[in-house]
Amino acid sequence: MQGQNVKRALFEVLEDTGRRKVAARTLRQFLVFLIIGNIALAVLETVPEVRQALNTHLSFIQLGCGVIFLVEYILRLYVADLHPPLRRYGPVWSRVRYAMHPDAIVDLIGALPLLFVLFLPNQAVTIVVILRLLRFLKLARYSPALRSLISAVAGERKALLGSTMIIFGVVLLAATVMYLIEHKHQPENFRSILHGMYWAITTVTTVGYGDVVPVSNLGKMIASVVMLMGYGLIALPVGIIASAFAREIHSRDFVVTWSMVSRVPLFEDLKATEIAEVAKLLQAQSVRKGATIAEKDAVADRMFFIFDGEVEIRLPHETVYLGVGSFFGELALINQTRRTATIIAYRDCQLLVLEADALRHLMDRDAGLAKKIMDEAKERALAGKKILGELAEEELQQAGVYASMDEAREEPELFSDDEQDETSGAGKDPSGKKPS
Known part of the structure; x- marks a missing residue:
């Protein structure tokens, strides 16, 4: 049992899931720093003066980095059977399938230099240098933007292949024409169409080294046309x-915002198209660390979704911390009473804000949507005056505000209506406790 708990903890830290957000974030930042530093060292090792001065130190550093990457790969393979999509394959095949995943292959590439150094110290110098530099591919795991770029390239691979074929066709045509025109004037530079392709590639890509140029008037005219075509061809991919x-x-942003809205109890019974309409009303807001998001006693006329960062809600009896994916202030959209808690940015935050007026205009245009939201709001408000509602209470328990259902029933007036509103999204942060 203890071993299973340790394995679960490793999985949560390595894959950044569950409650261990601080540990996962620390590990991620350490690995990113290690990858960048490792690449820098691999480059510096090629400088003779640096290699001679720090040869021993660089070897120990590279060896230590290799051990860390190898341990990381083994640990990720060890917890692979805890991935939800892989659990049904069993302990062996789940790891085999994980090992074939692109992320796992990149992790293996990061660990291979150590194995080559240990078992083939003299025969694999060139391979080791290349593999060390390829460790930069591991950054894709920790960079959503890089993963999005890779996904975009993969999604448009057919269009990119088509544009590449067009460019190759133009290069081949230009090389053939130039060979026919310039061969008699420059037999050494244009000995064949293959030699002409070198000129065509440097011209189409607008590099123009100048080592091979047409000398005839007709050749110069053709070269001018090819150069102008090059700008358009390169712009295509x-x-x-x-x-x-x-x-x-x-x-990606739409999916994230849509999923945020769909988790709000006030909107959970809406259709997908209706949730999308609500998501369109969201407005972005950046808040610096320590800035006040909402003042106590201010009119609660909006709700907030945390896209990035962390906020602190100061209740009379408790301080609740909410992280990425959490929401707060859902009942404010309908009740618009005064807030009884101050909300402060615990870290720099990117928020998505839903104004009550914007939602009301949408409800005015769609009577069916308005009825659904109002019915749910009445039920939530009624439940809130009793025991905060089953869902809200579960969220508050996870946030550490209530210890149990019995405590909630024994203290029904612990929160006012506004406090229910401020904490309705507390459960979206698994811990709800002050971050370390």
């Missing part, structure tokens, strides 16, 4: 990737 990347970012 760039435009494809840029539009796909923007679409990927927009899609």
Whole structure:
């Protein structure tokens, strides 16, 4: 049992799931620092003066980094059978399937230099240097933007392949024409179409080294046309990737905001299209660490979703900390009473704000949506005056505000209506306790 708990803890830290957010974030930052430092050292080792001065130290550092990456890979393989999609395959096949995943392959590449150094110290010098530099691929695990870019390229692979074929066709055509025109004037530079392709590639890519240039008037005219075409041809794949990347970012943000809204009890009975309409009303707001998000006694006319960062809600009897994915102030959209708690940014925050007026305008346009929301709000408000409602109480228990259902029943007036509102999303942070 103890071993299973340790394994679960390792999984939560390595994969950044569960309650161990601080440990997971610390490990992630350490590994990112280690990857960047390792790449820098691999580059510095190629400088003769640095290699001679720090040869022993660099070897120990590289050996230590290799051990860390190897241990990381083994531990990730060890907890692989805890991944929800892999559990049904059993302890062996789940690890086999995980080992074939691109992230696991990249982790293995990061660990391979140590194995080569230990078992093939003299025969694998070039391979080790290349593998050390390839460790930068591990950054994709910790960079959502890089993963989005990779996903965008993968999604547009057919379009990129098509644009590559067009570019290759233009290069081949330009090389053939230039060979036919310039061969008699420059037999050494244009001995064949293959030699002409070198000129065509440097011209189409607008590099233009100048070591091979046309000398005939007709050749110069053809070269001018090819150069102008080069700008458009290079812009073709760039435009494809840029539009796909923007679409990927927009899609990811929409999914995140949609899922945030769908978890709010006030909106949980809405259809997917209705939740999407509510999500469109969200407005972004950046708040610096220590800044006040909402004042006590201010009119509660909006609710907040935490897109990034952490907030602190100061209740009369408790201080609750909410992290990424949490929400607070849902009943404020309907009741608009005065707040009885001050909300402060515990860290720099990116918030999504839903104004009560914006939601009301949407409800005015859609009577069916308005009825659903109002019915749910009445039930939530009624339940809140009793025991805060089953869902809200569960959230408060997870946040540490209530210890049990019995305590909630024994102290029904512990919170006012506003306090119910401020803490209705507390359960979205598994711990709810002050972060370390």
